Amino acid sequence: MNEPRGLSRIELLQGTLDLIILQTLRWGPRHGYGIAQMIRASSADVLRVDTGSLYPALHRLERQGWIAAEWGTSENKQRVRVYTLTAKGRKQLERERSQWEQLSRAIGAILAPSPEVES
């Protein structure tokens, strides 16, 4: 029941989820269920996005103007809310991507076995 102190976990998750959503929408407009399926598929089933995080994130990104939403119709005639990446969102994606790459390179470097120790 104990939460770890501080907000780091939530912040990280949120930021990462944003990045993932923006990245997913780069391939074209999608509805919420589609985004969830796509994330799941493209992470080889490792990442399952909780709907309780996905929908708030979508609506927040929409409020921030990074994605736009409109009502459309799905392949099986279901009325759905479709999200599109905006120009602003595209720039944000690039920014977050490069930050993410920097971060993962840095973490990678830390975690990579050091040659001196190995030898």
Added chain:
Amino acid sequence: MSERDKEIQEEIAAHLELSIADKMARGASRDDAERAARAEFGNVTHVAEVTREAQRGSGLWLERLAQDLRYGWRALRRTPAFTAVAVATLALAIGANSAVFTVVNGVLLTPLPFRDAGRLYAASYLPTDLPFELPPGLDDRLYLEYRGHVSRFEQVAGYQRQALTLSGAGDATRLAGARASANFFEVLGVQPALGRAFTPQEDQAGNDQVVILSDRLWRTRFNGDRGVLGTTITLDGILRTVVGVMPPGFTFPAASEAWTPLALRLDAGNSFIFPVVGRLRANVTPDQAKSELEAIARAMPQDPRASGFHPTASIIPLKDTLTTHVRTSLLVLAGAVAFVLLIACANVANLLLIRAATRRHEMAVRVALGASRGRIARQLLTESVLIALIGGALGMLVAFVGVRGLLAMAPAGRIPRIDEVHMNGWVLLFTLAVSVITGILFGVVPAKSGAGRQPQEALGQGTRLVGGPHHRLRSVFVTGEIALALILLTGAGLMIKSFLLMRSLDTGYDASRVITMAVDLPPIAYPDAARLQAFHTALLERLARIPGAGRVGAVSYRPMGDMGIMGDFWVEGATPLPHGFSVDKPTVSPGYFAALGIRMVAGRDFTTADRAGSPGVVVVSETVARRLWPNESAVGKRISMVEPPGPNDWLTVIGVVNDVVQDAGLTRHSTIYLPYLQTTSPFFINHMTFVVRPATGAGNVAPAIRASLREVDPAVPAQALQTMDQSMMDTIAEPVFQMRLLATFAFLALLLAAIGTYGVLAYDVTERTREIGLRMALGATPGNVLGMVLRRTAALALLGAALGVAGSLTLTSVLTKSLFEVKPTDPVTLVAVTIVLMLAALLAGYLPAQRAAGVRALTTLLLHE
């Protein structure tokens, strides 16, 4: 449901439909697919809610606040007893603070009702090393010089309070008024509502028979008739033409009803000191104005008679000159009432801690359900601020009643600017601010400790917790409030002791049943001593004829009046006066000593034979006799009031009487009494107080006294027709007012501290029921248990009292000026209030102690197993 909520619902429904369709496409039945989709999706309501929150973004905190408030309100309604006690405590304490603030705001803080009042300053150049205090002012010559040369002020105006007798229109009455220079109204930035201000020509002696009326006087005496302009009214027997009426509310200085020109008339032998107000030029500091005043004053030719005096220049905000004497007492009251609020805070904080203990489960469940600590703490704090705000709202009602009570209790005419005391927006703002701060103050500790619990700990422990972590905190609060209550009690105790000493003071006269009446005889109708004496003789004769009048007499300045004449004198044989020895010099009639019960120690009283033409005589008081003629009889010795004495200026001492207390200083004065029939200067007898001691069993003689005056001269109004006791009470009205308020606040503090002590001990006993039952099962007697609880009470109270005594010793010195013959560190008072406080605390502890002693061993054990 809003449009946005519907959209979210629809979006979620679509999600589920798509998910179901997917699963059915992979071969699942409709039912299985639906079930799986729902399971995968999770809690629909929750998702809708968090999505909605994300959508709102920054509006969220408001939403949360509203939610916290709703939740807090529900929580408060669930515990009505707690809420009622907390709200009532706070309403009283916040209300008392708002009431005192209302007075402080009106008297000390509100700017004077003049244009740009912050630039109005009083200029003063007077000695500050005299044995008595002079109100700020300039002497007439310096004023004229200063007025002509000042550059730091736009201009300066002189004024002087005066009392005037208005006769003609209706009954003759005394009015408060002022003499004012022609530019007085312009300096203050207030113009007459009707007519005009004085012209510089009218500000010249001999050309000054004009008057400006206050709005109130104009409405009450002249029916608000505009035709009054240009007509004449009689003031002090002088006909004056009404040239203006001031706007409503303008009564400066001090409740003035009429203004006449200052019209200075310089006197070669005397100088005349009066207040001077100026409007500082823009961008000039008071310090610069002060240097200028100093320079102008130093350049004046020095009066050789004033060589012993060391005047200093000062430039004082005009507002401060009105309120100096009440400033300290008002601030003391504000401090006292703030203490009451702190005590109330401690009480409510303790109540919250106790309630938090009973809500442990609720909080633990909320934490377990995922509420963060911050959220819970904020929730609890919102609750306490809500309590404080409700308390503050009711406090406004308390303040409304309180302000009326304060104004009713305030000594008439002693508190300046009392007309400006109103509950206004500032009071509302103050109350709001105090409520919020109070709510945070008493809420923060319970909120932090309430939210800081580990849920499994709290959930697991159930009700078996003994003592608990709040135990110590509660004791700290109780100790603190006992300490604060003791400080207030000490303050009140000192004031009460001082009051008792004043009341039991041997004044040197017997005031019981004595009635006095003062008159001022205008110089127009009574230009010389002979006519004044004739008036006095006639009135004394009429008073003596009143049935039941007993003894009658007259004195120029009675004890416990607001005026007196003091000075020095010369003793035959070139005996020098003891250094700094000065005496009161009242003029009296034969029979005055007997009427006021002043004892003849030696010699005889004046008689009607001691009149103009007969040898000059005086009666001296004991101290005069003892200081001047220590080893001989004073009777027969000669003194003079004139320097150098001519052969006819010697006055023979014919009698010695005891010293009397003359004024608010409440010390016995040395006095030389002069017979009114031998006085040659009108100045000494144009103000006279007649003294009547009714015979035993006589009814109310006041109407007959008034009637006698009307028979002698209907144009002379009766002033201060009242008993000597009343005069004494008027004299000490300010300390009495302060004492009553301090006593009220101290009582409130004591009550709150007792309630707080009771609450904590009662809760202790409840919490320890099991332990007590165990002790009893093991052989403790009810007496042991009673003693145990009382010992804990005494320990808390003693610690609080010790802190309180320490606090008192450092704080009560603020009362020094209000105390009479009592030191602020008076040990008797400290011991007495400590005893009172201990008794109150033990009484508060006795009820729970008795309940503890009544605990039955078996029941408690059974109850908890």
